[in-house]
Amino acid sequence: MAGSxxxxxxxxxxxxxxxxxxxxxxxRELATADGGSFVLRTDGTIDLLAADRTVVQSWGPExxxxxxxxxxxxxxxxxxxxxxxxPDTGSAKPGF
Numbered sequence: 001m002a003g004s005x006x007x008x009x010x011x012x013x014x015x016x017x018x019x020x021x022x023x024x025x026x027x028r029e030l031a032t033a034d035g036g037s038f039v040l041r042t043d044g045t046i047d048l049l050a051a052d053r054t055v056v057q058s059w060g061p062e063x064x065x066x067x068x069x070x071x072x073x074x075x076x077x078x079x080x081x082x083x084x085x086x087p088d089t090g091s092a093k094p095g096f
Contacts, residue, residue, distance in 0.1 A: 023061075028073055040073045 023044065030038045035051035044061040046069045059066045067077035 025075075030072055038069065038072055040070070046070065046073075 025040055025042055025044050027042050028040045032038065032048075036056070037049045039047045039049060041047065044066075046059045046066065047055050048057045050056050059069055061070075067075075070077060
């Protein structure tokens with residue numbers, strides 16, 4: 001049959017990718033009082049630059065202090081949330 005040459009794993013029954021999503025950030029830069037700057041890179045790395053543009057310190061998204069510096073760019077660090085999966089996930093009381 002010519003129309004039944006469907007590849008396996010394609011269609012609505014295929015499984016979701018097992019890779020975690022990759023987050024991309026918009027590059028931004030904030031000036032510091034001493035003439036340097038904080039730079040948010042597209043991979044999420046935050047660099048503290050001196051006035052001569054040399055990197056003084058750098059933090060990646062996996063670093064514990066990263067969230068303290070990401071806050072400067074309006075990024076809040078929080079645990080990943082899981083969306084409810086159906087009508088039975090709410091309260092046992094109707095209307096709540």
